[in-house]
Amino acid sequence: MKNKKAQLKIQQMAFMLIAVTLFFVLVGLMILTIYMGGLKDTANILEEEKAIQLISKLANSPEFSCGDVFSRTTNCIDMDKAVAIKGVKDYNDFWEVNGLTIKRIYPQETGNKECTLANYPGCDKLTIVEKSGSFIEYSNFVSLCRKELDVNQEKYDKCELGIILVSPKEKG
């Protein structure tokens, strides 16, 4: 009788220990899930920031940058240069990207009309690299600058708001 009571007590204790352990495991799992969720968010933000920096680097390359021609130098694309690059096959693999497009955001006048040497600057979109397939696209805001003639036929700098869209080549 006494033995049975002791066994019951041991069983009770074992159940209690299992319950307490399970509880702490569950709490630990919950904390871990929340912590890992935060890490994933941070990783995504960092990846996006990295892509934006890559695009900035691309926009500031000699092929696109405004250089000393315009009053600003960073995140500024010389559209007169960019439109001349379009269609040049040597540039297809030059930047190691799957896609490279420049779009005018404001003012949008032609509803995403593709730029060619014939219709420039009366267009909103300039596709420089376009490879077939679906790729992740990153974007960054830039100034799209060009030389314009005013009413007195004098040259002046005209900058508009644009976006550069890049699909980087996946490594590995």
Add this chain to the structure above:
Amino acid sequence: MKTKNKKGQEEMVGFALIVIVVAVILLIFLGFMIKKPVQREIESTEVANFLDSSLQFTSDCRDLGNKGYLTVSDLIIECREQQPCLDERDTCNVLEEILKGVMDNTWNTKNNVKGYKLEIISGLDKEKENNEKLLLIESGNQTKNSQGTSQTLGKDTDINIYIKVYY
């Protein structure tokens, strides 16, 4: 019989105590979890680049000295000085029209954006109370998740531009 009852009562009290302790720990834990994510504002490179590029936008407003067409950053300074364009248009109106168009075309077309706020303030008071508000453009809902940036115009001015995009 009496001792058996007492032992049962003791076990129940013990169990109740454990339940209470566990509940208190859970409550404290939950309290911490709920309190943490009050507001999340991220300084964003994307918004900073947007502001930087928008400030360089060339308007169709010529300055009175007929030096050329004013950029948005020039327009902000002319607006504070209450200087009109060469064609006598109000620089503040031109500035508002451009920035409204720029903000709408950029952020209202994005699916995950709930709203935006752009403020241009002249003055050095950090609390913004005693400063002059040059322009305020708002649209949509102001949620708790936002990305923003601020920029001081030039080196010699006290004009600050604040942008917040709500997600």
